[in-house]
Amino acid sequence: MKVSVIGAGSWGTALSQVLANNGHNVGLWARKPEVVKAINSEHRNPRYLSDVELNPDVVATLSYRDTLLRARAAVIVTPSTLVRGAARALADVVDSDFPVIVCSKGIEEGSGLLPIDILDAEMGNRSRFAVLSGPNHAEEVVRGVPAATVIASESPDTAAFFQELFACESFRAYTSEDACGVELCAAFKNVVAIAVGMSYGLGFGDNTAALLVSRGLAEMSRLVVACGGNAITCMGLAGTGDMVATCMSHHSRNRTFGEMLAAGKTLDDFTVETHMVAEGANACRNVKVLADRYGVDLPIADAVRSVVWEGADPKSLARDLTSRSLKPEFYGI
Ligand SMILES: NC(=O)c1ccc[n+]([C@@H]2O[C@H](COP(=O)([O-])OP(=O)(O)OC[C@H]3O[C@@H](n4cnc5c(N)ncnc54)[C@H](O)[C@@H]3O)[C@@H](O)[C@H]2O)c1
Numbered sequence: 001m002k003v004s005v006i007g008a009g010s011w012g013t014a015l016s017q018v019l020a021n022n023g024h025n026v027g028l029w030a031r032k033p034e035v036v037k038a039i040n041s042e043h044r045n046p047r048y049l050s051d052v053e054l055n056p057d058v059v060a061t062l063s064y065r066d067t068l069l070r071a072r073a074a075v076i077v078t079p080s081t082l083v084r085g086a087a088r089a090l091a092d093v094v095d096s097d098f099p100v101i102v103c104s105k106g107i108e109e110g111s112g113l114l115p116i117d118i119l120d121a122e123m124g125n126r127s128r129f130a131v132l133s134g135p136n137h138a139e140e141v142v143r144g145v146p147a148a149t150v151i152a153s154e155s156p157d158t159a160a161f162f163q164e165l166f167a168c169e170s171f172r173a174y175t176s177e178d179a180c181g182v183e184l185c186a187a188f189k190n191v192v193a194i195a196v197g198m199s200y201g202l203g204f205g206d207n208t209a210a211l212l213v214s215r216g217l218a219e220m221s222r223l224v225v226a227c228g229g230n231a232i233t234c235m236g237l238a239g240t241g242d243m244v245a246t247c248m249s250h251h252s253r254n255r256t257f258g259e260m261l262a263a264g265k266t267l268d269d270f271t272v273e274t275h276m277v278a279e280g281a282n283a284c285r286n287v288k289v290l291a292d293r294y295g296v297d298l299p300i301a302d303a304v305r306s307v308v309w310e311g312a313d314p315k316s317l318a319r320d321l322t323s324r325s326l327k328p329e330f331y332g333i
């Protein structure tokens with residue numbers, strides 16, 4: 001079947017390869033003419049994962065209408081700030097039962113909405129939507145290095161439809177009904193990865209990283225439960241799995257961004273140097289909307305936000321976190 005993929009960054013490119021290798025025709029929407037030209041003539045994305053030869057069944061286009069023509073499903077893989085625009089553009093073209101899966105990891109600024117809620121607001125008929133998330137670095141998935149992911153939807157039929165579409169020997173797909181939990185885990189682990197990057201950048205050790213990962217999981221669980229998600233999701237691929245993959249991997253943009261912050265660099269420096277998105281930069285600010293709304297204590301996110309957006313010294317991260325009042329390991333979950 002034809003599948004439309006919206007967004008030709010690293011993850012959109014890798015997921016297009018998975019789908020094409022599964023026998024689907026992929027219409028990949030990209031915003032730069034030189035990217036479209038190179039994918040269609042040389043079967044390479046010149047900006048992201050450029051050393052990988054793409055399946056010729058990945059056909060790029062600059063036009064939403066072209067990518068959606070005869071498509072049976074859409075995959076949104078833009079940075080999270082662009083999900084609303086993508087959903088709005090899709091709503092103009094597709095039928096009201098057209099299945100859409102969103103693979104972006106973030107929370108909308110101001111509203112605190114998750115990507116699936118944005119699709120619902122722009123397109124309606126929520127049961128046709130799913131989200132995909134897990135410990136999935138594009139650099140590995142595109143090469144078929146074994147990995148697993150979670151596909152969550154409030155409709156088991158929609159989850160099963162996308163599971164069938166994506167699953168293959170090297171990319172195992174599980175289903176879940178907890179889209180809220182999966183999306184909150186996805187957004188939150190990026191914040192913790194920035195903290196871990198800062199920690200390593202400051203010369204702290206593996207014990208410190210494990211402290212941040214574990215306490216980050218406690219924070220994530222409090223947030224997920226308060227927002228109506230399932231605590232068990234935090235123990236799965238989208239929670240613990242992605243937390244570990246992102247915090248420990250040198251592929252991670254969020255961890256790299258944290259290391260750059262420790263070296264005195266800024267978000268602008270990261271963006272100019274990599275042309276990539278470190279979603280945790282916005283997420284550390286946007287989780288505060290939810291934390292305030294539901295009364296959740298998120299000390300690691302607060303510390304990261306103060307460094308990224310308020311010019312705090314990264315060294316204050318350690319001081320702020322270790323000088324908090326002593327308490328039981330688990331509270332508020
Ligand atoms: N890279 C991964 O390994 C990975 C894995 C899982 C999920 N994700 C998530 O997927 C989403 C997309 O990330 P990515 O890694 O593919 O992106 P990327 O960092 O590789 O590339 C940035 C993307 O943003 C696009 N872009 C930037 N500014 C734009 C604008 N003004 N208008 C339209 N497009 C614009 C670029 O064209 C490019 O597609 C993010 O939410 C990310 O967290 C990424």
Ligand SMILES: O=P(O)(O)OC[C@H](O)CO
Pocket residue numbers: 105134135136137138190193242245246251252253254255277278279
């Ligand atoms: O490179 P990062 O930090 O954006 O992480 C990529 C994926 O989310 C890992 O699952």
